[in-house]
Every structure is written in structure tokens, then in C-alpha cells.
Amino acid sequence: xxxxxxxxxxxxxxxxxxxxxxxxxxxxxxxxxxxxxxxxxxxxxxxxxxxxxxxxxxxxxxxxxxxxxxxxxxxxxxxxxxxxxxxxxxxxxxxxxxxxxxxxxxxxxxxxx
Amino acid sequence: xxxxxxxxxxxxxxxxxxxxxxxxxxxxxxxxxxxxxxxxxxxxxxxxxxxxxxxxxxxxxxxxxxxxxxxxxxxxxxxxxxxxxxxxxxxxxxxxxxxxxxxxxxxxxx
Numbered sequence: 001x002x003x004x005x006x007x008x009x010x011x012x013x014x015x016x017x018x019x020x021x022x023x024x025x026x027x028x029x030x031x032x033x034x035x036x037x038x039x040x041x042x043x044x045x046x047x048x049x050x051x052x053x054x055x056x057x058x059x060x061x062x063x064x065x066x067x068x069x070x071x072x073x074x075x076x077x078x079x080x081x082x083x084x085x086x087x088x089x090x091x092x093x094x095x096x097x098x099x100x101x102x103x104x105x106x107x108x109x110x111x112x113x
Numbered sequence: 114x115x116x117x118x119x120x121x122x123x124x125x126x127x128x129x130x131x132x133x134x135x136x137x138x139x140x141x142x143x144x145x146x147x148x149x150x151x152x153x154x155x156x157x158x159x160x161x162x163x164x165x166x167x168x169x170x171x172x173x174x175x176x177x178x179x180x181x182x183x184x185x186x187x188x189x190x191x192x193x194x195x196x197x198x199x200x201x202x203x204x205x206x207x208x209x210x211x212x213x214x215x216x217x218x219x220x221x222x223x
Binding site for chain 2: 004006034036043044045046049091093095097098099100101102103104105106107109
């Protein structure tokens with residue numbers, strides 16, 4: 001199947017700093033990508049839908065000014081967590097839309113100290 | 114998106130078939146039934162999806178009832194590596210978001 005990568009796989013940052021997470025579709029072009037977050041022992045929660053060349057669509061309750069999403073090309077979407085706080089510590093997962101299904105990245109573990 | 118209901122957990126003996134049920138009584142006519150699984154601390158993995166007909170691939174079989182209100186994912190010969198959280202999702206094809214429920218924790222035991 002198609003491959004989606006995320007970078008970094010793990011990141012630790014200090015409270016108040018910003019962190020950028022990259023999501024790349026390696027062998028196909030993805031017009032649409034999605035960003036999820038997952039807390040321990042919980043299910044995935046959709047944060048936003050990212051469409052190439054346009055503004056992201058955020059789910060209710062997700063702060064668009066805190067979680068900046070850019071989808072500048074058909075193979076790359078980025079999520080920037082701005083002014084991170086300990087409560088932003090989570091597992092962030094992206095996915096890219098294929099023809100029939102979504103292909104998920106391996107996830108990025110963010111820890112804010 | 115239609116809501117799905119799954120049992121919170123199931124056990125299965127290694128080598129036996131694992132049958133995972135899912136209820137989706139409010140599914141609309143153009144929504145597919147998708148199954149994904151997530152092994153601990155990894156991204157979800159696509160398993161199979163279907164609209165009306167039963168489907169089979171190298172990983173699993175999907176049986177959808179005639180009224181489309183429920184379905185069953187079948188792993189024919191479960192192995193220890195099939196231990197994961199299995200998510201049943203009702204959703205549209207290409208480019209549409211998937212809303213994950215709580216899923217079923219499948220434990221395959223030797």
C-alpha cells in the first residue's frame with residue numbers, strides 16, 4: 001500500500017515554544033490530508049482536514065490559531081503547534097486520502113515539559 | 114457520519130477465526146463500512162471496506178447484512194500479531210473524513 005511518513009517521530013519541547021510536524025505522502029499525490037490527535041488509551045480525534053492550496057477545515061473545538069496547518073504541495077502537509085503547553089502533549093497522526101481509503105502515518109509523540 | 118457501536122473488547126485463541134461485530138443502524142445509502150486497526154503506538158492500518166456486498170482480501174473478510182445495519186469483520190486465522198484495536202467506521206469514499214469510535218480491543222492468546 002501507499003506510504004505516509006511523519007517527522008519527527010518523537011519530540012520534546014519546552015512550554016511556550018512552537019513545534020512543527022511534517023506529514024509526507026511518499027509515493028502518491030494527496031489532495032486531501034487529515035490530522036488527528038490521540039490521548040493515551042483513547043481513540044483518534046479528528047482535528048482538521050487539509051486541502052492542498054486552500055485553508056484547512058478545523059473540527060469544532062480545535063483552535064485554528066494554535067494548530068496551524070499548511071498543505072502547500074500534493075505530498076506535504078505540516079502541523080505547527082504554537083505556544084505549546086503540557087496539555088498539548090499527545091500522539092499526533094496524519095493521514096492522506098487515497099482512491100478508496102486513507103493511508104496513515106506512523107504518528108508523532110509530542111511531549112511538552 | 115453514521116455512528117457505529119462495537120464491543121469494547123474480545124479475546125480469540127491463536128489460529129482460530131476472530132469475528133468482530135459492528136452495528137451501524139443509521140448508515141446512509143452512500144456510506145461505506147470501513148475497518149481499520151491500530152497496533153499499540155502506531156498509525157492505523159486499513160483492513161477492508163465495503164458498501165453492500167461481502168468483501169474479502171488477503172487480510173480479512175467483511176460480511177455486511179442485507180439491511181446494512183450491521184457487519185462482521187472476520188480474521189480467518191488469528192495470530193498474536195493481530196492483537197490490536199479494531200475500528201469500524203461508516204464513511205464516504207475518497208477525500209472524506211473518518212470519524213473514529215472507541216473500537217474493539219482484540220486480544221489474541223496462545
